[in-house]
Amino acid sequence: MTPDVDLTVPKTGAHSALKRMLALDCRLFEFAAERNWPGAGPVLPRLSRSANHGVLWFAAAAAITASRTPRARRAAVRGLASLSLASLTINTLGKRSVRRPRPVLDPVPVMRRLKRQPITTSFPSGHAASAAAFATGVALESPAWGAAVAPVAASVALSRVYTGVHFPSDVLAGAALGVGAAFAVRALVPTRAQAAPPARPRADLPALPGGEGLVLVANSASGSADRARALRDALPKAEVVECEPEDVEAELERAAGHARVLGVCGGDGTVNTAAGVALRRGLPLAVLPGGTLNHFAYDLGVEDARDLSRAVEQGEGVRVDVGRFVAGRKRGVFLNTFSLGVYPELVRERERWSERIGGWPAGVLAAVRVLRADRHPLEAEFAGRRHPLWLLFAGNGMYHRMGLAPGRRQDLADGRLDVRVVHGGRRPALRLLSAALAGPLTRSPAHAAVQVGRLHLAGVAPGTLLAYDGEVMEVEGDVWLEKLPQALTVYRPLPPQ
Numbered sequence: 001m002t003p004d005v006d007l008t009v010p011k012t013g014a015h016s017a018l019k020r021m022l023a024l025d026c027r028l029f030e031f032a033a034e035r036n037w038p039g040a041g042p043v044l045p046r047l048s049r050s051a052n053h054g055v056l057w058f059a060a061a062a063a064i065t066a067s068r069t070p071r072a073r074r075a076a077v078r079g080l081a082s083l084s085l086a087s088l089t090i091n092t093l094g095k096r097s098v099r100r101p102r103p104v105l106d107p108v109p110v111m112r113r114l115k116r117q118p119i120t121t122s123f124p125s126g127h128a129a130s131a132a133a134f135a136t137g138v139a140l141e142s143p144a145w146g147a148a149v150a151p152v153a154a155s156v157a158l159s160r161v162y163t164g165v166h167f168p169s170d171v172l173a174g175a176a177l178g179v180g181a182a183f184a185v186r187a188l189v190p191t192r193a194q195a196a197p198p199a200r201p202r203a204d205l206p207a208l209p210g211g212e213g214l215v216l217v218a219n220s221a222s223g224s225a226d227r228a229r230a231l232r233d234a235l236p237k238a239e240v241v242e243c244e245p246e247d248v249e250a251e252l253e254r255a256a257g258h259a260r261v262l263g264v265c266g267g268d269g270t271v272n273t274a275a276g277v278a279l280r281r282g283l284p285l286a287v288l289p290g291g292t293l294n295h296f297a298y299d300l301g302v303e304d305a306r307d308l309s310r311a312v313e314q315g316e317g318v319r320v321d322v323g324r325f326v327a328g329r330k331r332g333v334f335l336n337t338f339s340l341g342v343y344p345e346l347v348r349e350r351e352r353w354s355e356r357i358g359g360w361p362a363g364v365l366a367a368v369r370v371l372r373a374d375r376h377p378l379e380a381e382f383a384g385r386r387h388p389l390w391l392l393f394a395g396n397g398m399y400h401r402m403g404l405a406p407g408r409r410q411d412l413a414d415g416r417l418d419v420r421v422v423h424g425g426r427r428p429a430l431r432l433l434s435a436a437l438a439g440p441l442t443r444s445p446a447h448a449a450v451q452v453g454r455l456h457l458a459g460v461a462p463g464t465l466l467a468y469d470g471e472v473m474e475v476e477g478d479v480w481l482e483k484l485p486q487a488l489t490v491y492r493p494l495p496p497q
Helices: 013-034 044-050 052-065 070-097 126-141 143-162 168-188 225-234 245-256 268-281 295-300 305-314 342-357 359-372 428-438
Strands: 214-219 239-243 261-266 285-289 317-327 330-334 337-341 378-382 385-396 417-423 447-452 454-468 471-491
Touching: 013 143, 013 168, 044 052, 044 143, 052 070, 052 126, 052 143, 070 126, 070 143, 070 168, 126 143, 126 168, 143 168, 214 225, 214 245, 214 285, 225 239, 225 261, 225 285, 225 305, 239 245, 245 261, 245 268, 261 268, 268 285, 268 295, 268 330, 268 471, 285 295, 285 305, 305 471, 317 385, 317 454, 330 454, 330 471, 337 342, 337 378, 337 471, 342 385, 342 454, 342 471, 385 454, 417 454, 417 471
Parallel strands: 214 239, 214 261, 261 285, 285 471
Antiparallel strands: 317 330, 317 471, 337 385, 337 454, 378 385, 378 454, 385 417, 417 447, 454 471
16 A cells, blocks of 8 residues: 555665565554544644744744743744754755655545645655754753643654654654754754853852842843843842942942842843942842843853842852953953953944944944944053054953854853954954954964963053943053952852752
8 A cells, every 4th residue: 555665775684674664664654544543633734734844933933032031042043943954954865865755645534634745755754854853952952942842843743644744764764863953053053051161169158048138230221120020020038129220330339238149130231330349348249131142141151030049049159250450540340351452442333323223233333334444453562562453352261162153151260361362454354354263263363362360561542442341441551451260259050969
């Protein structure tokens, strides 16, 4: 009742084994076709059709993204990326490698059959590959969402045998290929869990049941209202104060006067201000990401109120390094990055446009405008020599590139400033692009990198822009950078020992 498969293989022991496997496959198909599946008739054919061209998975990705959490957004993107790779592999290699005919539909009840039968070869199942790729990709980033998607993906794969368009081995091979595609995407772009820094050195922090003793200041302009409400629900005894950007520092100082733990919800600039207050007052810091990029919170391993509330209630945390700069009478600390040259100009230009056109479009427009402008490189003296520079970058900790992902810190207490410079020259755009693509090289014609604990720059021209954690100011004269090892204690959830 099923057609023979034309396999040009010599008649050997392997050929006999393959024939037995194909015969078993046909028997399993006929068994599934003849079996009564209670409740499946109204569901599986519709589910199978909804997965055509990935429509079901794009809808699922939209639903996951609608939860508006960073983890959910990353899970949706990773699921779609895995699906895309699986579909590309199936259509370019899979279907052309083994030209297996579709099963004969005689044993399949008419009510189960699809109205439009596929005309491509049967092996492997593209629907099963897409379903497995999407579900696995989602699960690698968010196990909770993966558990929600997995039953739907399994049902789609099963529906291909139920409706008679695939043999069981087609579905199994497609599912295996989909899982492989998801892991291939993870090798290129690691998950957040892979990139999270180790939980060291651990700190003794007070456990606050219900959040009692935590005072958290939320910057209302950063869009952190939803995050602050989620923290109130998770920690009902915590005090949450929402304020405007110009009042953040004053509210943090007031909160530090009676808090056991100082909390902050906002972007990197707001977190920087809170870190300065916590250092001066000797308080532990609880960080809830509430801005656009949230580099420090994400590198720390805190993504949402659930992560932070668990750490606060259980007293889990670590000590982290802090960078400090002194530029004449101006001084400050940085948790992420410090820079001179082109990047501070880009930050200022981006802030000028972000309220009108949005963050990411403003960043692109700012980069184009800054790189096209006619300018001269920054000149500064270090190690006894004067150097023209397009950019000097200092990271609070070593930034590593993992696969195709942007640089991340794997250790927030490594005791080092990650200093990168882009040398001056006639073509800043080309030099900056080549340095960005090169990554952490120690030497290149346009780019140099070194890891130090302290750095001194002399002779910085008046009006030079300095950026630290997204904040910008003008400086001149001598600039000192130093590392404050393990100076700040912060809450973060720890893995089981």
